[in-house]
Amino acid sequence: MNITMLNQEALGVPRPEFPHPHWQRAEWFNLNGSWSFRFDPKNEGVQNDWSVNGEVPFDSDIQVPFSWTSPLSGIGKDVKGIGWYRRTVAWHPATSGSRMFIRFGAVDYSCDVWINGRHAGSHQGGYGSFEFDVTSFWQMEGNNTIVVRAEDQDHNYQARGKQGYGEIRGIWQPVWLEARPQTYIREAKFRTYIDGRIEVTATIKAEQEGKAELTFDFAGASILHAIPVELLAGENEVNTSFIVNDPRLWSPETPHLYEGALKLGGSFGLDQVSTYFGIREIGTAAFGDRGYRWITLNGKPVYLNGTLDQSYHKTGYFTYPSDEEMHDEIYLMKRLGLNFVRIHIKPEEPRKLYWADKLGILVMEDMPCFWGNPDEQARQAYEQEALEVIERDYNHPSIFSWVMFNETWGLKTDPKEAGVTGDIQRQSSYLPETQEWVREKYRWAKRIDPTRIIEDNSPCNYDHVESDINTWHFYINGYDQVRAHLDEVVSKTYPGSSFNCIGGNVQSDAPLMNSECGNVWGIENGAGDSDLAWHYRYMMNEFRKHDKLCGFVFTEFRDVTNEFNGYYRLDGTGKDFGYEAFVPGMSIADLHTPDFIVLDAPPCQTVSVRGQVVVPMLRSSFSDRYHGQKLKVKWELWHDQLGVRTVEDSGVIQLDWEDYGVVPLSSLTLTMPDRDAVAVLAVSLVNEEGEAITRNFTTFDVRSGETGGYKTDVEVIQIPVGSYAEQTFEHQWTSIQGAKVSGAGKGSLIYDITLPGLTEKTAIHDIEILFEAGAKRVLARNTEGSIDTDMGIGAMHGADAKVEYNPNTYYMTDEEKHPSRLNVLIDGESIGSFVLPDDPADSRGVLSWHYQPVANKLDEAGSYGYLCKLSVPVQLTARLNRSRTFRLELQAEEGGVALYGRNAGRYPLDLSIRYNG
Template sequence: MVSSLLKSIDSAIPRPEYPRPDWQRADWLNLNGAWQFQFDTANEGRKGNWQDRTDFEETITVPFSWASPLSGIGRDEKGIGWYRRSLNWSPAEANSRLFLRFGAVDYACEIWINGVAAGSHRGGYGTFEFDITNVWNCGQDNVIVVRVEDFDGDDQARGKQGYGEIRGIWQPVWLEARPQAYVASAKFHTSMNGTVKVTAVIESALEDEAAHLHFHFGGTAVQHQLPLQLQAGRNEIETSFTVEEPQLWSPEHPHLYEGELLLTGEFGTDTISTYFGIREIGTAKLGERDYRWITLNGKPIYLNGTLDQSYHRTGYFTYPTDEEMHEDIYLMKRLGLNFVRIHIKPEEPRKLYWADRLGLLVMEDMPCFWGNPDETARAAYESEAAETIHRDYNHPSIIAWVMFNETWGLKTGSAATALTGGSQPSSFLPETQEWVRQQYRWAKQLDPTRIVEDHSPCNNDHVETDINTWHFYMNGYEQVRTHLNEVVSQTFAGSSYNYIGGNTQSDAPLMNSECGNVWGIDDGGAGDSDLAWHYRYMLNEFRRHDKLCGFVFTEFRDVTNEFNGYYRLDGTDKHFGYEAYVPDMTLRDLHTADFVVIDAPPCQTVNAGDTVSLKLLRSSYSDQYHGQTLYILWELWHDRLGTRITDGRGSFGVTWSDYGVSALPDLCLSMPMEDAAAVLALQLVDAKGNMITRNFTTFDVRSGEKDGQYSLDGGWLSIPVADYSDHSFNYEWKVLGGHKVNGGEAGKFVYEIVLPESDGEGVLSEIEIMFEASAKRMLARNREGAKIHQHGIEFMHGANANVEYNPNTYYMTDEEVQSSDVSVVINGITAGVFRLEDDPADSRGMLSWHYQATERKLEEGGSYGYLCKAAVPSRLLAKLNETRRFTLELQSGDGGLALYGRNAGRYPIDLLVRYR
């Protein structure tokens, strides 16, 4: 087992684990921790022989970028840095070869051992090593000096480092001992029938040496050996073996064949602890379809995915601990996701190990450069792409390589043209398109076991690819629905849609590779706002289309300028609020392989008592339930001012068979006879009642009555929340067409209430005040006015969005609550005090979403409050019985007050006064 070879680790140093659990040797020394460090701002180190210098002025913590807080330097300076480390270490075996290994260094580095040049490397993401056997003094102190320069050159493959620069050493460093002949690499090519083909490279310092290559995996599942006659230098070896009754790797069953690869001979034994997973990724046509789906182990798979920027506040692109890498994969799996796109960077090997072990499919991007695609940039890119594919070849989790993203680095001109799209003339030149085609074909030849994408496009400019993907960022149901209909209708073999330069589509699978509403908003993007409402209807729209086989949602965690993650940057949860519609519903219910689509808007305005027919669809990308009868349970319900009312319920069985999307029986619903925010809650269960998936849709039911129609005893009077006679807030404003009013900081809203004249049937026995309210979190834009940040290329490099000034920001229900108290005061007498726990916004703010004035701007979208009810004290009723008039004050403390009217929040009421 790989885990059994983990050494006792020193918890005093960062990242103490062996950096490559996919290729691990036992005799090694972790060099993470404190190194001497010196900036070389004048570039005088080489001339001054700093490799011999002993007085570097600072201390840096490796393996963290010198720009990051965890490095102890924390200065984002382009330029040159020197590292120095002194140590005494000897391999366990006296005749061993010794290697100095680097996980990754950005960008160009030179290494000296005891003042002697040991090698150099260029490229910010690849792993590399140097044989230092001849310059290392066993049993004595040795000095390692590393010079690194990082000037953010236009030809550097940088990716999206702007969130936090990976300057200098940014992945682990270690020493490793090997015998005189050792296995440099081995690539496992697996097939579903259990055949495993291996291509290995053995390096030997010996001439004409007899050896044996042994494979011991999965206990006794694999026992294979190959006799060899090694020559000095590089020896390329091919062999194969068969695993009987193979257990296939998948996200549901991530079985790994763990064990050892051994090279034995008179030189000793080279033992590598490693693993492989047996799985096949491909594409196939099913049934009568003329288009392909993505398949895993010969079966269709729907890819529920997310975009992962892999950014951390303190380590930037270096994970502070191995536990956090494990946690990231777990947090994705917890949501029901089976897929992640690692964005514009190769991922750290230990995180890929956790994807292998926990079962998460990975699409890995190559890092882009930001200048022109000239010969220098192309050569640098090609070198790093080769390093990435060779390093990560054996990870069963990786199913796809993405060679480029959104033509970044592919457009000729200034760096700003990297974002040019739409109607602007394309500078993605024909010769560059051909280079992209070459890179796609080169990657296919290097790794025929995986899907390869030429580039992940937002400008409809594929060249040649195994999957036909595209990006979109839109807000609003109609926009999303129309866009998806258009994409699907224009996707077919021979279509030029989504392609450039006269190239046309093949029958490649159609998949979305970036989506969300963070940039589908005017005036600087969505800022920090609710995404839950949008997410549910977007996934319903995806699952409507048989031709679509997956998506990549932007993104896994918030980053510095995008607040559209499933989680916040620190990994804490966001509240999506789906459980308020269907008991126990979570994001997982939107990511099931078997799903029931409600083919309807997220909310419809209907009349009280209407009969509404809803179209349902079955979407299946698993054969788990094929041939079985499953049951759809439904309930139409609404909240009658604090009481849950069921307006109808039922169930019916459906035969679940075949992959893809097909129609289910329509569902006819009778709407409530009163004003209501009605919910259709739907569940799909098996014959034993086990839950498979949940879904919902909503209705704003309107009676048409001036004061609304509510099932209340007595009479009622409805006062628009904006019809106050006075207020005393320092800040006051109205939104959502006047259906929501806000008071910032302490103050009160004052209403003059006049009840209808008595019909002479008796005295007033009760008056109750009902309203929906929340605290009011003041943002910088509420005090100073909004500031629109015109984002350019710097936003793709992680520029801070300063979202408190963003005109669309309204914090999604947050861990940091903003509470307030509201007092109901009638003619100077307090009738009730309510604690408003927060100023929330998520999918529960149904009416605040339904009545957004425009789809491309957010006006406190998804905001909602708490239902408050206060009875008028009995000692006031006698006076009110005579005058039928009173002054109502809604007073708040420093937490502010927001009042929600008929077309805002979650309850379809204005300020409601019930009397009898």
Template sequence: MTAQALQTTTAALPRPEYPRPDWQRHDWLNLNGTWAFQLQTENNESGSTQLADRFDSEITVPFSWASPLSGIGRSETGIGWYKREVSWSPETSGSLVFLRFGAVDYNCDVWINGVHVGSHSGGYGTFEFDVTSVWKSGEGNIIVVKAEDFDLKSQTRGKQGYGEIRGIWQPVWLEARPQSYIQAAKFITKLDGSIQVNATVAANKAGDAKLQFAFAEGAVSHAELVTLEQGVNNISVSFQVADPQLWSPESPYLYEGEITLASGEGTDNIATYFGIREISTALYGDRKYRWITLNGKPAYLNGTLDQAFHETGYFTYPTDEAMRDEIYLAKRIGLNFIRIHIKPEEPRKLYWADKLGMMVMEDMPCFWGNPDETARPAYEREAKEIIDRDFNHPSIFSWVMFNETWGLRTDAETIALTSQDGGKAEATYLPETQEWVRSMYRWAKSVDPTRIVEENSPCNWDKVESDINTWHFYINGYEEVRAHVTEVVENTYPGSSFNCIGGNVQTDAPLMNSECGNVWGFTNGAGDSDLAWHYRYMLNEFRRHDKMCGFVFTELRDVTNEFNGYYRLDGREKFFGYEAFVPGMSLADLHAPDFIVIDAPPCQTVQAGATVSIPLLASSFSDRYHGQQLQLSWELWHDNLGTRVTNERGVVALDWNGFGVTPIAAPLTFGLPKQDAVAVLALTLRAADGTVVTRNFIAFDVRSGGDAPVYDADGQFIAVPVTDFVEHSFAHQWNAIQEGKTNGGKAGQFVYEISLPDAAAQALVGHVELAFEASAKRLLARNLEGARDQDHTISMMHGADAAVEYNSNTYYMTDNEFHESLINVLVDGEKVASFLLPDNPADSRGVLSYQYQEVQNKLDEAGSYGYLCKVTLPSSITAKLDRSRGFKLTLEAGEGGLALYGRNAGRYPIDILVNVK
């Protein structure tokens, strides 16, 4: 069978595409698919291949034996033995044959036809073996792979835990090459179009060869004659690109093409690409601190932590489309970079980041034991493999060498053995380890001066030396976040010891947040709750500071025990609800490079009719509109019992000039409604052609302050608190949000006694309207059995169960999964209306459920809200009420349950309202 025919048969295999689009040869065979398999859970194997007759199962490569897609689904550590028979011949006789592995965790040995062809150690680096001497072209060849993974503390394990990458977990393939071939080529690009290529050529014989570069359909072409020595040759080539097209997230231009080596040993053709871009840091104006720059201009980095975890393949994506979609999901909400967390990413996903335009901060995998003489060399070896493999991806702008001091503390037992004072030892980030970390930073800068390097992305104020000054925080509550971010900014300046350890001090390196969010920001953290409200005010606080040039939000998708994603683990969307405040607003508005900061709380309680002034700031990290006049449209509106009412509106002309954060000269001043309301200040910034640049908003809890609520409607309002029911029949009932909300589930009734004005106060009851806010009520395990909160230690980094349904902070954010309930409204036992409540939602629309949280770090059904239900009673009933001057109101729910929101909860500032006319 020809190679082409064999390749066609791989179409039905998992991950059939070539694994390295950044370095692709055409003559290859995909070895993904079914292999014989044996899992040995004890390390008592001598290293032989005597398991040949004891393979007891089959595994699907390239999936970890722990993952569902592997067909094994066993998480144990151990030794995985793989076996496959392959018949394949290169297209050109005399070609070299290489067996290539994307990645194998952790120690790997390979035999071909019983002959040991090589070993590799490390869980993330790519590697290959020249198997030409033992390969039988046109005959059956037996490949046996031994993959050993015992989770040793010295392993570069990274952040697995959610699911393990045991054994082969990236594609495996055979590849043919001529006797002399190009081993590698690193592209170093400049904005003026000058390109330097540092190539490595393996030559079978000494002699002359032609090295040729052809890109952009021939528009870029260069060739050089080179003289090769037998063995490995390092060659540097330079050429110029005319009218260079720069790579950026907005315009991800790639120069795609081919490198060719033509020699007496044949022709080696490699399809590859490069992008022209420069990432750096720079001082602007009279500032004493740097900003991050892309292609010579300041860039505000809107990023997210990407755990790169898939529910079925774990850290191996099931398809190429899934990798593309991952980049797309980040791109569609306005993000411009992702931080791949504690691991390098698969090359094909990096390709999609290159292709679609997504910058990447790529972490090195950590070890979890002591930084000793075993762990350090293993780490150094793997870091070199990672940087070598991924050097040419224009999307990668930063290497992060360590995270949160993981693996950098020497444990107490080891310190105690060497301690002379007899005191109680603690795990410590030792000075000698700090110096090793500094050396790793400097080494990375020496091998790749084209990128930003961070030595440690910290949460312990323990930086040593870095190109960027970052920190982590997980704090909830507007005042708390504001105070914290302000403190960090004010303590960031050259010479400051803040955020440093061991006598080190800050330079003028850019300030950036490298992890933030609210998944760990609560007592007993890691619930599954709405993040929309927190996210908006946090980004406002970031953009308020001229020093800050980016953030990393935790995280792109939920994972198995963290529920802080923009999306669910399976990619389902979460709904943030911003469009309800400003038409058309979405997450992308908060990620706009040109932004209007509202320097005020996300909501404040104010007196009806009061006049307020709100300061605004302009934040610009793009020169797209510099020199232009932008139009800031503003509107103060409120909802009056289901009718949107505009109180005031206006337009402010802004001369948009210069990078950074500057105050807008005059604050917005306006009067608030003269009634109970949730009022909204909605802002829209537009360019001269009408293009929307960004949107933003804040809210006001407006209170009339009298004994009775005030609304703009005829009649007399009677307000009955939702918790003042006289009876209920729910199996599970409780109140929430400081008695502002009541819940019942599953089926049942809330019954209220309603008293109407007597004849002296109102002679005739001619018209009665009811209004209330209600939602379905989804019962969680904690609602049925009680909360079971737990301290979330470092074990959560290794996949410990979050017991989310028992977590007291859990209240599911609005997403694609709906929970509906049918309710009936009865007056004195007679049904007057029915409502199908579509869901039990929670997002930023639940303004009052946030405003009346008792404490900021312990959520009580925060963000929850309902639907406005209005009923006009029929005349046959109002005639009776004119005589009785009271009635029994029953709200009856089916199996979907019922939640009722009072004046201080939900979306609408109402109790159960009875409007009598």
């Protein structure tokens, strides 16, 4: 860390670290922080010389580098148009005779810069980095005035990506000054090979001709390569190569970076740039006799467990408030067991890419898309911006793929403007000439970067033209539906197939991979804010069942403003998937292991007591770590007998773990418990040291058919939760087909209980009351009614999801709790109470998921409660022996209550009175 950064950090300057750590010089000055600012709604600033006239008032202060729409900017207004920035700076480099540059991480959309009243340059494009040489304008002694005019009009030709969550406007990435010698290294591209060969193409900008020496000094001088260079005035291209002995390869598991510097020395002095490279090769290859390819990393298959990242922050929007938060983003991905991320419809900030390089996660980086017609103006703007992105981010070892377009955004022509009418044109306006332009951009990207996988278009409309990977999107809910869809896609994927292609194009043997999936849009009106753990587990099983499939992208990493399907909340707090309740030690990371055990079964099946079930199993291996070893599958069939974990059966299967791909294993034949239960088949793949490699499970609703729906060893009266005598809540409702009863706020549910008469049971001794209950998080739809909202394309532009009114909303378990107290009274006399911690919803709500009547509508899906047991005091028992009737009151204090019956929640249990005589 240099002195400049330390000083600015002490002063509270936002983002004080060097913005581009992959290309860093020692002499620089951070221009982040407070600038004067004003809007220019009438576009009068240029005509009235705002760039020169220091007397013109800039009436606001703005915090750079935050978009003027964002809260952190201090402006916080979503105003499209023109904004002017001004700042006075006194700084000069320590080395005299240096050239001075002003550098911008990104400005949206067009930008003009003046230094001391003189125009330094213009730039167009909202995502690329750019710089201006300001040497001739800069005063080394005294103050310098920097003025920036940024204009963002949301033109149809602009590459805007998916900004609806919070608009990018004006300066939105860091700004800094940088000093260089008169002759300097403008850029260098590293191409690495796993045998240790490093090829470099460097561009040197020379003030005049002369001799120089270019040195590559990495890994503490253990890698030292120097070459003489004959320079001509202007730009010089230098090509060289060197060997790294015993190379340490970069991968998500071992993200080794060779850090060091490029040094250019000569009569002009020394230019030194700190940089790094990682040695890795990305490719595709067929293995064995397969007629299709897999994606490879360093020559070996890699299964890509990925997520879609909108890279959105609540206060900074698309600009992270701190470097620490970018670091933590990558950590939070790796914590889930993910090994790659797709940055959605935008290139990522270089600082975050640095942490992807450093911590180890593969990156699929999208080009930003425009929303208008693909006319000549849009094409030119797009091409310029795509080139800037690829050139800037070329050296990041984490990036393995460029995605040129997303979901045909910007590729469809308005039928009226195309001059074509009729049904065919209305159905598809992705015109043949546009398809050929996309093919051209795919091939263009391959020419300028042959080291990576290129995708023409990440499609939701089955409209590939030509691509290195064959991906597709789906948003489907329901086990049967997901299973059928994946089976269909896999069966239609083969060389020569026209499936997932447009315009007469056909598939090659390119790898098959999903590039967007999830249940947020697979549900009518959107999923609101609901549990995704249940859906996620069976979807992972279905993916890993198919040998052709080599990865997925789950939508999405974090919740955003109107999509609540993230692994994490928008603020980074966690969600509880509940898998550890089924298999001890299991987390979501167990679903992302390279070596995986597939349970080819529904997430839950209805089975009779003592019934037999066959569960097919498969092994999926995309790592050679355990090849040639003897592994074990340990399995256990168990159920929760009202708080007591009871194992029905267990066993061990010995495996010779060999080769890549998906292979069937022996099926398990299971005999179910002899009582109503939620039975769980839990499996663990274990290595020779006894360590769990991966865990998985599936469940069964075991039914006895007994009256009241629950078979037990003791005498019991079971009352359906909906059979209350009266209730006193202001708002009360049932859900999950009547199997769940809820009341909002303070109130009671009252049940009339009749015990066996004296002729049936002369004496009743111990009485126990059992039920499953949760606190009730009251939503707006519970008290005001639900609202069906058709998000449509508005969802892409940040439309309000009306989440509390969404009929599908039932908040997934997370770190926020909503406790309430539930008092239990018999004939008005309190016998105890329970503090219910929350109203959870996750994979533990097996029955609430299993009895959802429709796959694409959610009725408090996944919700469940806590097992409540309470013994009736002896004095009351004596009295009840006389009357044999009583009123059971479940009285909720503020917050409300939810009661779960036999076909809802976690336990197959109605409200139960257990007794013995």
